[in-house]
Amino acid sequence: MKILVEQPTKEKLEQLGVTKWGTWGCEPSTFDWHYDEKETCYLLEGEVTVKADNQEVTFGKGDLVTFPQGLSCVWEVHKAVRKHYKFG
Numbered sequence: 001m002k003i004l005v006e007q008p009t010k011e012k013l014e015q016l017g018v019t020k021w022g023t024w025g026c027e028p029s030t031f032d033w034h035y036d037e038k039e040t041c042y043l044l045e046g047e048v049t050v051k052a053d054n055q056e057v058t059f060g061k062g063d064l065v066t067f068p069q070g071l072s073c074v075w076e077v078h079k080a081v082r083k084h085y086k087f088g
Helices: 010-016
Strands: 004-006 022-025 029-034 039-052 055-060 063-069 072-087
Touching: 022 039
Parallel strands: none
Antiparallel strands: 004 063, 022 072, 029 072, 039 055, 039 063, 039 072
16 A cells, blocks of 8 residues: 655646645644545645555645555654545
């Protein structure tokens, strides 16, 4: 299960309809998380490191991140996060 981090073009964000997705925010913290379904999110601000089995990824403002269904991980929020997100 691989976490995908990419730097999307403006065109890709428009194609995905990111601005119509829900928003979520979190202050600096560390917590466990499990994805019951795939999540795609676009970070508007913040910086996060996510640790899962054999990978550790750090991402922040401007990154488009896809988490696979079934992934269990630990989120370490370094700087307050605000993101658009979509499940499924």
